[in-house]
Amino acid sequence: MLDSGITGAVLSSSGVSNVQLPWIRRETRTPISDGSGNHIPGSVLHYTKTVDMSIEVHTNKMRFELAGMPPGHLDRYLPMAWLKDHNPDINWEKGSLKWRSDYCKAHCL
Numbered sequence: 586m587l588d589s590g591i592t593g594a595v596l597s598s599s600g601v602s603n604v605q606l607p608w609i610r611r612e613t614r615t616p617i618s619d620g621s622g623n624h625i626p627g628s629v630l631h632y633t634k635t636v637d638m639s640i641e642v643h644t645n646k647m648r649f650e651l652a653g654m655p656p657g658h659l660d661r662y663l664p665m666a667w668l669k670d671h672n673p674d675i676n677w678e679k680g681s682l683k684w685r686s687d688y689c690k691a692h693c694l
Contacts, residue, residue, distance in 0.1 A: 590620025591664045595628060596649040600660040607634045608651060617650050619662075627653035643684050645671070645693045 595617055601608060608631050617628035631651040638647045647667075654660065671693065672686040684694055 590622075591617065591625075591662050593617045593628075593664055594647055594649045594667060595625060595652050595662040596633065597654040597660040598627060598631070598651045599654070601633060601649075601651055606636055608632060609634060615650070617652065625650075625652045627651070640682065643671075643673075643682070643689065643693050645689075 593615075596606075611630050611632060614629040617625045619625055628650045633649045633651065635646050635648055637644050649661065670686075670688050671684065672688070674683040674685060676682075684690075
């Protein structure tokens with residue numbers, strides 16, 4: 586899910602455990618807030634090592650904060666900074682993305 590106000594990329598802790606992604610314990614607590622300014626529970630102590638995140642033909646390296654997400658919720662959030670860097674063309678009716686930015690041409694495609 587894209588959350589244009591979230592303060593960092595977030596993955597669910599259970600999803601990370603299920604696929605056995607390596608993670609790191611943070612020495613300093615770093616809370617992450619959603620677009621409404623609410624703290625995302627469990628997002629203060631752990632983050633993933635750099636992993637490949639793929640959407641169709643688009644792949645980029647990222648680190649994600651880990652958070653406990655309630656069952657039935659999405660397993661990841663992408664922040665506004667990600668949208669600004671990658672600047673995809675979004676077709677909301679078809680649910681599709683096109684990658685045209687210079688950033689993506691140099692780093693992700």
